[in-house]
Amino acid sequence: MKLSCKVIEDILPMYYDGVCSEESAALVEEHLKDCPYCSHILSELRSDIATPEKNVDDIKPLKKIQKSYKKKKMHWLITFIAILLLIPIAFLAWNEYSGQGIRISNLDELACANSFMEALTKGDYEKAFSYWDTEAKKHEWLKSDDFKKEDLVNFEADALKKFCELGESNINALGGIESFEYIGASASYGVDFRGDKVYQIAYRIKFNGKDQRFLIDASANGVCGLFGEGSFAKDPLAEFCIWSEWLWQDYQGCYWDFDLQQYVYYDKEN
Helix, strand or coil: CCCCHHHHHHHHHHHHHCCCCHHHHHHHHHHHHHCHHHHHHHHHHHHHHHCCCCCHHHHHHHHHHHHHHHHHHHHHHHHHHHHHHHHHHHHHHHHHHHCCCCCHHHHHHHHHHHHHHHHHHCCCHHHHHCCECHHHHHHHHHHCCCCCHHHHCCHHHHHHHHHHHHHHHHCHHHCCEEEEEEEEECCCCEECCCCCEEEEEEEEEEECCEEEEEEEEEECCEEEEEECCCCCCCCHHHHHHCHHHHHHHHHHCEEEECCCCEEEEHHHHC
16 A cells, blocks of 8 residues: 555654554655655654754753863862862961971971980880980080090990980880870970070870870980989989980999989999
8 A cells, every 4th residue: 555755744753653553664764765755854853863963052051060160179179279278388387486396497307306205104214215216315424524435435335225225124124115295395405515495395104004295305406414303313214314324334443322412433332
């Protein structure tokens, strides 16, 4: 049966969607063999559905909005990062102005003191001693009339030995330092023999069943002083802090007599 182009045109959408009957589909296909007009309509139908027509004028504003949103998003991200960076800088600058706490000028000293405390807490006294400014102590002794340069040839090795011995006997024997917490840092209150500033850094430590303050003097060259809360005559931690005093006594061949309140030299006792 021959169908007109008008009828085929009405059936084409159903034919394209595959919802017409087999008989109708056969008639459409038969018609399309000899009808360029209806074949063209089918091609346009397929083209319209596969790639729907877009209005370029509608797309351009959308792209502009998307581009503007991306720029604003990046701007806020950069601003947020800048604020995060400025907070610690402002904090350090204020402390620098006030002369207290963590600041730009004492970051090296704080890092050194913290590393020293970490090693001390782990009971690694050899590691802790590596942060000590032995040159400052040697310079102090050589300035006095007690020693000559040749007397201190083995100073570093002797100092390390005394430091570790006192650490084992005075700290480890009592369970070691359990924990430490940074409290604050003072303004520079002096300089070492090189002219570098010395800062005092305070910690709260847990040792021998109680919390107590522990102070460290440090310069850019290392740790140069320790201070516990108790008397070095009775408190094991305070006794450890003056390890160089005990080394000095060994070198001098003497000891401190607490009753006489003076040094007693071994060679004079005999």
